[in-house]
Amino acid sequence: MRTPLIAGNWKLFKTLAxxxxxxxxxxxxxxxxxxxEIVVAPVFTAISTVVSAAGKTAVRVAAQDCYWExxxxxxxxxxxxxxxxxxxxxxxxxxxERRQYFGETDDTVNRKTKAAIRTGLTVLLCVGxxxxxxxxxxxxxxxxxxxxxxxxxxxxxxxxxxVIAYEPVWAIGTGKTASDTQAxxxxxxxxxLVAQIYSPSEADAVRILYGGSxxxxxxxxxxxQPDIDGALVGGASLKAESFAGIIRFKG
Ligand code: 13P
Numbered sequence: 081m082r083t084p085l086i087a088g089n090w091k092l093f094k095t096l097a098x099x100x101x102x103x104x105x106x107x108x109x110x111x112x113x114x115x116x117e118i119v120v121a122p123v124f125t126a127i128s129t130v131v132s133a134a135g136k137t138a139v140r141v142a143a144q145d146c147y148w149e150x151x152x153x154x155x156x157x158x159x160x161x162x163x164x165x166x167x168x169x170x171x172x173x174x175x176x177e178r179r180q181y182f183g184e185t186d187d188t189v190n191r192k193t194k195a196a197i198r199t200g201l202t203v204l205l206c207v208g209x210x211x212x213x214x215x216x217x218x219x220x221x222x223x224x225x226x227x228x229x230x231x232x233x234x235x236x237x238x239x240x241x242x243v244i245a246y247e248p249v250w251a252i253g254t255g256k257t258a259s260d261t262q263a264x265x266x267x268x269x270x271x272x273l274v275a276q277i278y279s280p281s282e283a284d285a286v287r288i289l290y291g292g293s294x295x296x297x298x299x300x301x302x303x304x305q306p307d308i309d310g311a312l313v314g315g316a317s318l319k320a321e322s323f324a325g326i327i328r329f330k331g
């Protein structure tokens with residue numbers, strides 16, 4: 081069985097004080113939740129603080145991006161090795177905002193994913209189509225290219241260190257969630273593609289998260305779909321109560 085994973089992507093929000101306060105408020109609300117992995121992804125500058133605040137709670141910490149070299153003359157970059165060193169267990173790679181605004185490509189996603197896995201981090205590998213791509217019926221083509229590109233040359237043995245996150249760009253920060261069936265349709269497609277690239281047993285085991293305007297009000301419907309294994313949450317992860325409401329989707 082696939083353990084559900086609920087991850088909060090804090091994007092470019094939260095000072096150190098705000099980040100600490102959020103963890104302190106969240107932890108008691110979710111301490112008794114069993115069998116759900118909880119991850120938060122603060123900005124780089126808050127990672128160390130959040131790792132300390134999360135301490136012995138069930139909350140794990142992700143970075144929002146990384147570079148693919150361990151070290152060197154790469155001004156402004158942060159390596160998987162340093163993320164591991166500061167206490168991260170996960171890293172988000174290929175978020176649509178990085179693809180849209182910062183020149184991320186399937187090739188850089190692939191390099192970063194390989195480097196992160198090599199370092200022992202679990203990768204939340206993001207894919208998703210834009211509104212124009214959906215409207216021109218290119219959703220599956222786009223997802224397939226992003227997934228094949230992102231997973232290129234990654235052996236099956238590494239797949240347990242990858243979680244796929246499907247985030248339709250048109251649903252991010254818009255309040256417009258994909259319907260349960262729209263999301264399930266793409267998740268099933270992704271799982272079938274993983275079966276094709278790897279094998280049915282790898283496809284069965286891989287977790288596929290949905291992201292895009294996830295809230296306590298819509299998480300149940302999404303989680304009741306057979307191929308949705310969790311959520312990557314933006315806005316609603318910035319408040320303890322709403323993030324806890326999502327984590328506690330089982331009731
Ligand atoms: P929202 O939940 O704010 O739509 O953001 C989703 C997202 O981009 C998570 O990575």
